[in-house]
Amino acid sequence: MAFVAAMLGLAGEAQAGPPFLTDDPQPVDYGHYETYLFSTRDGSNTGNSIVGPAIEFNAGILPNVQFHVAAPYTNMWPNGGPFVGGYGDTEVGVKYRFLQETPQSPQVGIFPMAELATGNASSGLGNGVTWYRLPVWVQKSWGPWTTYGGGGWALNSAAGARNYPFGGWLIQRDLSSKFTLGAEVFTQGSSGVGSGAFTVYNVGGYYNPTPQFSVLFSIGHSFIGAQQAISYFGFYYTFPRAAGKP
Numbered sequence: 001m002a003f004v005a006a007m008l009g010l011a012g013e014a015q016a017g018p019p020f021l022t023d024d025p026q027p028v029d030y031g032h033y034e035t036y037l038f039s040t041r042d043g044s045n046t047g048n049s050i051v052g053p054a055i056e057f058n059a060g061i062l063p064n065v066q067f068h069v070a071a072p073y074t075n076m077w078p079n080g081g082p083f084v085g086g087y088g089d090t091e092v093g094v095k096y097r098f099l100q101e102t103p104q105s106p107q108v109g110i111f112p113m114a115e116l117a118t119g120n121a122s123s124g125l126g127n128g129v130t131w132y133r134l135p136v137w138v139q140k141s142w143g144p145w146t147t148y149g150g151g152g153w154a155l156n157s158a159a160g161a162r163n164y165p166f167g168g169w170l171i172q173r174d175l176s177s178k179f180t181l182g183a184e185v186f187t188q189g190s191s192g193v194g195s196g197a198f199t200v201y202n203v204g205g206y207y208n209p210t211p212q213f214s215v216l217f218s219i220g221h222s223f224i225g226a227q228q229a230i231s232y233f234g235f236y237y238t239f240p241r242a243a244g245k246p
């Protein structure tokens with residue numbers, strides 16, 4: 001259960017702000033849509049987890065309001081246990097930006113999420129009960145630079161799981177109209193009995209062959225606490241037309 005709680009906690013975060021663990025407060029523009037086809041990997045002392053193929057879909061349903069859903073196929077290799085694979089827990093959420101960015105002040109938003117218990121918990125593919133993440137995110141941009149971050153609490157009542165705090169901060173730069181690089185530090189408390197807190201660094205970015213299509217990537221490792229090796233690779237598409245950066 002400690003392995004499952006740790007893997008689900010980190011996998012959930014990996015879907016938050018592709019390709020990074022830290023998210024931002026900027027919703028999809030009203031009337032626009034975006035989708036990701038992606039895979040994430042997390043390796044630790046307790047085993048390995050690969051989420052993928054997975055699909056994320058976001059829709060600008062109102063001004064400053066975004067609806068979010070992510071559907072993952074999950075693969076688990078716990079140390080000392082058999083490989084298991086199958087559909088995991090479904091993530092749904094709503095991002096709401098309540099403060100707009102100005103030249104003097106940042107934009108601020110909330111992004112509550114529910115991890116619906118759709119995976120088979122007895123096989124290690126799900127949490128067993130629906131759990132929640134309640135973060136606040138802040139962002140400020142100047143020229144080609146953007147920085148954002150924040151944090152919140154995860155609330156998980158499953159057997160063997162714990163409520164825990166999480167948070168991170170990221171800075172990124174547009175090197176050109178087609179290429180952006182960024183780096184973050186992300187920290188998370190213990191998510192279950194037998195699992196430890198950790199802090200990771202993560203570097204990555206995205207390449208934009210067209211205004212509507214991007215390739216996203218990141219790779220990172222813990223440098224404080226429990227050992228975690230993480231990575232993300234995915235494809236992004238926005239429609240009906242380009243609506244800003246991924």
